[in-house]
Amino acid sequence: MEEYGFFLSFNGLEDLFRLPVNPETLEIKESGDSKSYTIVGLGEINAIAYPKLTEITIDSVFPAQHYPFVVVGKKGQNRLLRPFEYVLMIQKWMKSRRPIRFVLSGVSLKGEREDSSAPNDFALNMAASIESFSWKLSAGTSGDIEYSLSLKKYVFYQASPVKIVKGEAKTEPKRASDKTAPKTYTMKAGDNLWSIAKKILGDGQKYKVIQKLNGIKDSELKKLPIGKVLKLP
Structure with missing residues (x-):
């Protein structure tokens, strides 16, 4: 498996960091919003609705030093921050009431599937709201911070102008942006x-x-x- 990385950014890359320690697992929840009804003479039926927004849970650690498992560098933009710097940045994003962007890239499953026609790479790039963020100082770990971060997919929405063309109403689509x-x-x-x-x-x-x-x-x-x-x- 090739190297992969998790990235969080805010306001069009105004703030950006890579998670310094890749989580052991990434929980992605996809669920529907179907409803059941009872029809006389037919019994219970299930009305399939649009799926709910994707939910992601990340459990990892903000390390206080460069352990062998830390995946960020020592210099430049992709450097290891102090644990509380990560915490303060996420808290600032939550207070802004604006979506962030979550990116997972670089996963390669080559050689792990018998079907060579299956895609080898997986990437995820989505706008998200921060639903919850909990963290704690771990005793005896020199200042490391363990955290749990819950995200929910964010769908941009806004009123679109409508134009009447030959008696037909047409809307002008607008490009979604997570930049303020x-x-x-x-x-x-x-x-x-x-x-x-x-x-x-x-x-x-x-x-x-x-x-x-x-x-x-x-x-x-x-x-x-x-x-x-x-x-x-």
Whole structure:
């Protein structure tokens, strides 16, 4: 089996770390949401519904030193942090009420299956909410922290603008992102409030919201200077 790694990131890789010790097992829960009904003359039936959100449980340790089983390096971005640094980062993410991203990569099952046509690699990349995080200091382990982290798949949702084309309603799909929307925008050459609203808010018609928020008069709309910092809703 090749080397594999578990990664957690937040706000479009603003924060990122690899789990320093790979968990011995990774519990992934997939369940349905079917409901049973009793029909007169037929008995009990089962109505199959959409599956519930995937749940993942990780049990491992944040080590206080470089043991032989630690999988991160000593220098650079992928370095071993102090145990409490990991704890504080996860607590900060929970307080933000924003999803994180969980990535499992590099697993190779080559040689472990008789069916050579079966896929050899497995990877998982999903946005997730932190449902619970518990940790404890282990006695006699020089400051190591044992932890349990429970995640649930996060599905991005938002209202989409609807356009009527030849009597048919069509929605404009928006790309999901786990990055926090910016609070300000600095104007560049060729910018106007409509193009900014389209690019940042996904709807050019929302330029009036930006105009009102920044106290811009109608007579100033065509005279906004390059470099002007605009507050965003």
